[in-house]
Amino acid sequence: MKIGRISIFHLILGLILISCGGNETDPASVSSKVSVPSPKIPQKETSQETEKQIVEEQDIEPQLGKKEIVWQKDGAKMALIPAGSFEMGDALQEGEKEEQPVHTIELDAFYMDIHEVTMEQWKKFKGGKKLDDWVKNASPGNKHPVVGVLWEDAVAYAEAMGKRLPTEAEWEYAARGGLVGKRFPWGDENLDDDAIPRMHANFDGKGGRDKWGEKTAPVGSFPPNGYGLFDMAGNAFEWTKDWFKYEYYKKSPRKNPTGPKAGDNVNQDKKEHVIRGGSASLNSWSLRVSKRTTIANNTFHRVAWIGFRCVVDVDENRRPKLRPKNKKWDVK
Numbered sequence: 001m002k003i004g005r006i007s008i009f010h011l012i013l014g015l016i017l018i019s020c021g022g023n024e025t026d027p028a029s030v031s032s033k034v035s036v037p038s039p040k041i042p043q044k045e046t047s048q049e050t051e052k053q054i055v056e057e058q059d060i061e062p063q064l065g066k067k068e069i070v071w072q073k074d075g076a077k078m079a080l081i082p083a084g085s086f087e088m089g090d091a092l093q094e095g096e097k098e099e100q101p102v103h104t105i106e107l108d109a110f111y112m113d114i115h116e117v118t119m120e121q122w123k124k125f126k127g128g129k130k131l132d133d134w135v136k137n138a139s140p141g142n143k144h145p146v147v148g149v150l151w152e153d154a155v156a157y158a159e160a161m162g163k164r165l166p167t168e169a170e171w172e173y174a175a176r177g178g179l180v181g182k183r184f185p186w187g188d189e190n191l192d193d194d195a196i197p198r199m200h201a202n203f204d205g206k207g208g209r210d211k212w213g214e215k216t217a218p219v220g221s222f223p224p225n226g227y228g229l230f231d232m233a234g235n236a237f238e239w240t241k242d243w244f245k246y247e248y249y250k251k252s253p254r255k256n257p258t259g260p261k262a263g264d265n266v267n268q269d270k271k272e273h274v275i276r277g278g279s280a281s282l283n284s285w286s287l288r289v290s291k292r293t294t295i296a297n298n299t300f301h302r303v304a305w306i307g308f309r310c311v312v313d314v315d316e317n318r319r320p321k322l323r324p325k326n327k328k329w330d331v332k
């Protein structure tokens, strides 16, 4: 397996990272209302209670059947990922053992953030709390993806916004963008020659459209995939909801799998969650859409480039489901 460069600098960054974090969510200050950009609200005299109800109904109804919505709470654009089935895993049989066996998965529809959560969104969530210098160095600007995020903090953000993290299966299905059995979100071209991958993703080094060495690019700097999702390959690694277990694919349920009950001990006898998509710090091998990654064996340097994006469930009418405040996402 090929991995990116490891340096003392990265190891220091990683050590700094594991000493920070913590859940600073203020659930009382959030809601889970969604809306389109300019919902029309009837101008008529009503009681406050009735008016609130009308506003919420007006906000939600226009979302029906829309391929893209704007999530009110964090301003994120979200794309509808249609219900369907796909072959999960490494159909090209070129990757790691944990990417096998290829197995059929059926998923309900959901909405997914079209971009990784940005520094700007993260700063608002954290109440302007100062970010570590190394995070600002890796993602130098508000439109860059937030990185250096612990899984627990990503979950806290998602819950505060009335969203959740994607399962590993949802992530791969969405990243494939409707393509079947391909290596990357855009197709199969060139694994060893970086020329084409650099037209589609920010990974270690520069060239073509990739103007960013090991730093992240502003979200949306490369073309979207077939579902309108940007940066599913490269830029920031993305947390998924699932624990990392090497042999999970042998036992995964077919319909809406939510990962194993517990992961393998991969990081100095610690369990870790799955990260997906590769990052600005690793090479094109990690951009493969079936590649499963975790923070294994003290490779903390990878944590520096971990961000995330969120999803929202939809009901049978493809309408976003509102998540009650303070309700923990139950994966059972």
Ligand SMILES: [Ca+2]
Pocket: 202, 203, 204, 205, 206, 210, 211, 212, 213, 214, 215, 280
């Ligand atoms: Ca790059």
